Amino acid sequence: MGVMESSIKTSEAPLSRDDLARLVARDIAPGSFVNLGIGQPTLVSNYLTEDQDITLHTENGMLGMGPEAKGDEIDEDLINAGKIPVTELPGASYFHHADSFAMMRGGHLDICVLGAFQVSVTGDLANWHTGAPGAIPAVGGAMDLATGAKDVFVMMTLLTREGASKIVESCTYPLTGVGCVTRVYTDKAVFLTGRGGITVRETFGCTLEELQELVPVPLKAAGE
C-alpha cells in the first residue's frame, strides 16, 4: 500500500519520554480537567505550566492534585492513584470513591492520558492484561478511565522491545475499552484515531513513508 508524501510536521529525531510528555502537556487546552494514568503519563505533570490552569484528578478521590510530595510534605492520607504521596493545590476538593468515579464515568474529565500495550485503528485500547496463561489479572481504574473521559490520549513507544508495532489492525491483547482512544503519542509519531481510521499528525525522526514500514496498517497524513 503506497503512502502519499505530505507536508506534515516532522523532527530530526524520535522523541525522548520527556519530550513526549512535554508535547502532550502542550496539547492540553487551558482550563482542562485531566487524569494522568500511572507510569509514563505521570511525566506530563512536569510540563504543565501555571498559565494552562490545568486541574488534575486522581481517581482515589481528589481534584486539584499538586506535585509529588517531598520530605515533610509527605502525608500518608494524601496519595495519588499510583499510591505515591502527592500535594494539594489551592482550590482542591476531596470526595469518596463513587463520586470520584462518577466524575470520570459521567464524562466530566476533558482528557485522560494512559499507557498502552496496543491501540487499534478504530481506537480500541489494550493496556491492562497480557492475557498470558497464569498471569494474575488486575484492572484497577483502567476501564473506567478509558470509557469515561471526553478524550483519551495514549502515550507509548511505537514499537515493543521486539520491534512489533503497538498500533495494530486489531488488538491481540485483552481489551480495556472499545473505540475509546482519540490520540496516540509515540516516540516516532502522533496518531489520531476516530471515524475513518487512523491518521498521522506529525512524525519524529522519520518520514511518513518510513513510519508506514513500521506499522502494519495503512497510514495517511491527518487532514488529507
Add this chain to the structure above:
Amino acid sequence: MGVMESSIKTSEAPLSRDDLARLVARDIAPGSFVNLGIGQPTLVSNYLTEDQDITLHTENGMLGMGPEAKGDEIDEDLINAGKIPVTELPGASYFHHADSFAMMRGGHLDICVLGAFQVSVTGDLANWHTGAPGAIPAVGGAMDLATGAKDVFVMMTLLTREGASKIVESCTYPLTGVGCVTRVYTDKAVFLTGRGGITVRETFGCTLEELQELVPVPLKAAGE
C-alpha cells in the same frame, strides 16, 4: 365470617388524632431513625421523648430535624418535606437529594409513618392519587418512602367520611406500593399486616366483633 372473642387490649373510646400520635410515638423503638410523612404523621413528633433519642429524617436532605421553627428561628433555607420551617438538632447532618433518597431507598430508615387512603390485607398502600378523572397527579416522595423504610406505619381514620373502611381486601385507588405496610394505626384499632393477612393488635372503643362489622375483610386478634 365469625370473629373469635379474644383478650386483646381495648380502650373506652376511639382515639383522637393526638392520642393516636402519642401511641405511634410510644411504639417507636429507642434510637430509631424515622421519617414522618406530611400531614397527620407529623403530629407524632410532638410525642417523641428525649429519652427515646429518635433521629428524624426529612427527605429534602437532613437527618436530625428538630421541631417546627417559630419566630426568629425561621430560616428559609431550613424546611421539611412539607415545606414548613423547622429547626436543627445537635448532631444533625445535611446531604443532597440523591443521597437523601438513597438513605431511604437503601433500607436505612427504621420506620416511616404515612397517611393513607386505603391499605389492603396484604399491606398494599394507596395514598397518593384518587385516580379521579381530571385530577392532576402528584406523587412526591410517597413511593420511595413506602418501599424504602424497614417498617412502614400508616396512620389514618379507619373510615372515610362516607363510612367506608379504608382497610380493604384490595385497594381500589392507584397503588403507592405493593405489600409495604407493616402496621396500620387508626382511631378504632391497630392492625398488623404481613404474611398471613391482617390481624388486630388492639381496639379503641369497640370490641373485635364490632370492629369486624366495620371492616370488609376477615379479622383476627394478633398472636392467635
Add this chain to the structure above:
Amino acid sequence: MLNFVDSVQEAVSGIQDGSTVMIGGFGNAGQPFELIDALLDCGATDLTVVNNNAGQGDQGLALLIKEGRVRKMICSFPRQSDSWHFDARYKAGQIELELVPQGNLAERIRAAGAGIGGFFTPTGYGTMLAEGKETRIIDGRGQVFETPIHADVALIKALKADGKGNLVYRKTARNFGPIMAAAAKHTIVQVSEIVPVGALDPENVVTPGIYVNSVVRVPADAGSSEKVA
C-alpha cells in the same frame, strides 16, 4: 470552562429554544429565583423543565409556564394549592407532564451525571407510574427500569463559590443542586458570595468546580421581599 459573569441576564443568555433546563430548589430553599426571572426575560421557549414541582404562585417557574414557554415538565409534585398556572395549562392540554417519584427523579438525575445508562429500583413497582416500563424481579423484589435524565442547562443556587467554581450550600437549600450541576452540560450557579481560591476547605466542598460553568453573584437579600413565604 468556568466563567464568572456580572449579571443573571448574561448568565442565561446562551439558553436555546428547545433546551432541557434543570432548576434546583425544593420549596423556596435553593430556588434560583433571579436566574429563573432572567430565563423568563431572555425569551427562550419550548423548554423541558426538570424541577421537583411545577411552579407556585405568580413567580418564577409558574410564570414561565403561564407564558407558555414550557413544553414539558418533569417533576414529582406538580399539584399544590397555588400551582394554578400549571393546573390551567395542564387541563387545557397545553403542557406535557412526566410524573416521577421524587427518589427516582433524584436518582435519575444522579445517574445522568454519573454516566449510568439506567438502573432498577423497587420504587413504583406495581403502580401506575411503572406502566409501560421494563420490570424484573431481583432478589425476590419487583423492580422498575429507570433511565437517566440529562439536561442542557442547570440553574442552581449555592451559598458560596470560590475562584475555581467549587460550591458550598446552606442547610436544606442544598437539595437538588449538586446532582443537577453534574447532570447538565452547562451549569449556571447563583451564589450569595464569591470567595478566593483557597478560602473553602477542600474537605467541605460539596460541588467541585468541574461541574460548574457560570457563576453569578446575587446578594442573599436581593428580591427576597417578592418571594412567597
Add this chain to the structure above:
Amino acid sequence: MLNFVDSVQEAVSGIQDGSTVMIGGFGNAGQPFELIDALLDCGATDLTVVNNNAGQGDQGLALLIKEGRVRKMICSFPRQSDSWHFDARYKAGQIELELVPQGNLAERIRAAGAGIGGFFTPTGYGTMLAEGKETRIIDGRGQVFETPIHADVALIKALKADGKGNLVYRKTARNFGPIMAAAAKHTIVQVSEIVPVGALDPENVVTPGIYVNSVVRVPADAGSSEKVA
C-alpha cells in the same frame, strides 16, 4: 443501633464465619489496620472480602489471606509487587477472585447502600470482564449490567466521629469509607478522635451516623511504625 466500644477486639467480635466483609482504604490511606488485625485475631473464617486490592506485604489483609481465612476476594487490583500471599493462594487455586473495574466496584457498593437493584454502565463493555454478563446498547453505547455488592460488615477508618456516629475523613483517606458504610448491614469504624455531639458542622458531615454501628477510637499514631510506606 450505635455503640461506642473500648477495643478493636470488641468491635469485631460479632463477625461470623462466612461473612462478606468490606474493608476500606486505598493503599495505606484509609486502611483500618487495627480493625483488620483484630479480625485476624478473632478467628472468623470462610470470608468474602471486598477491598480495592488483595493485600500487600506481610500485614493486614495479606495475613488474612495467608492464614486461609478468605474464601473469595472481590477487588479491582489484586496483583502488586508485594501481593505474594494472594499470588500464592490464587496460583494454588485456594482463593476465588472476582475482578471488578474500580469504578464498577465503587458504583456497585454505592448501589447496595442506595437500594438499587442493578445498573448499566459502559465500563467493561466489549472486554473479557463483561463475558457472561447481560449487555445492551443504550443511546448508541454498549453497556454492561452490574449488580450491587452488599456486605454483612464494613471495617472502615475515619478521622473523627461525634456522639451520634457522624463521620468526617481526612484527604484521600476518605475513598471507599462512605459507600462501604452504607452498603454493609453492620459498619465498624476506627477513628482517631471522638468528639461531642454538636462538634461537627452539620454541613460537613460526610457519613451520617445512620450508617454507623460501632465506633472505636484508635489513636492516629498507634502502630504506624509497622505500616508499609
